[in-house]
Amino acid sequence: MDEEADFTRLFQEHYESVLRYAWRRVGPADAPDIANETFRIAWEKHQELPPDRPLPWLYVTARNLIRNLVKKEKRREGLLVVHDVGDIDDHAVAVVARQAALTALNSLSQSDRELVLLVAWEGLDLREAAQVAGCSRATATMRLHRARKRLEQSLADHPQLRPEFGESAI
Structure with a gap:
């Protein structure tokens, strides 16, 4: 396979996981930007990604991007964090x-x-x-x-x- 096909497969397999990771930490407004930037960096550093388990590398990259976002937004209202507590009726x-x-x-x-x-x-x-x-x-x-x-x-x-x-x- 060529580099572009490898990256396409990586993107298709892991984009949703990275997006959910970002969404749980920064909310729905900023999560797509974090996920997209994570994969932009992954494309630039494609040769550095571990071929067998790239997801932890992607999470580290997303985490670093989130930290940068948090630093910027702490001066404003703060960071939106969304969590789901499960299925509770009342x-x-x-x-x-x-x-x-x-x-x-x-x-x-x-x-x-x-x-x-x-x-x-x-x-x-x-x-x-x-x-x-x-x-x-x-x-x-x-x-x-x-x-x-x-x-x-x-x-x-x-x-x-x-x-x-x-x-x-x-």
Whole structure:
């Protein structure tokens, strides 16, 4: 295959994953720009992408672009973060549950929160998540274990959320 066909395959296989990654972090308005810029950079650095598992490399690139966006937008209103708490029927319960989940996630350090989201929402294994987070697998294992415990403590009063953040989900 030629370089263009390889890149087209890469784009088709991973664009939606990168877009969802960005959407969960910056919301629907900026996510397409982040995803598009990620793949523009990937095209420029196509030779540097690991051929067997390019998704962690793409996530690292998107994460760096998101950091740049956050720095710019912190001077304004702040960063829009959208999270889904699942299928809860009662709107009042859903609002309380969403707030509890956001509070629990926001109680984590930025690096621990990123690690939890990479494993729980992006579906990366621990090795890949450690690569994206820029730490060793051992460090990621320890940080994830501690983050799980803190999330469980934060959500102890909200049993409807505990399965989402429990040991089996993360």
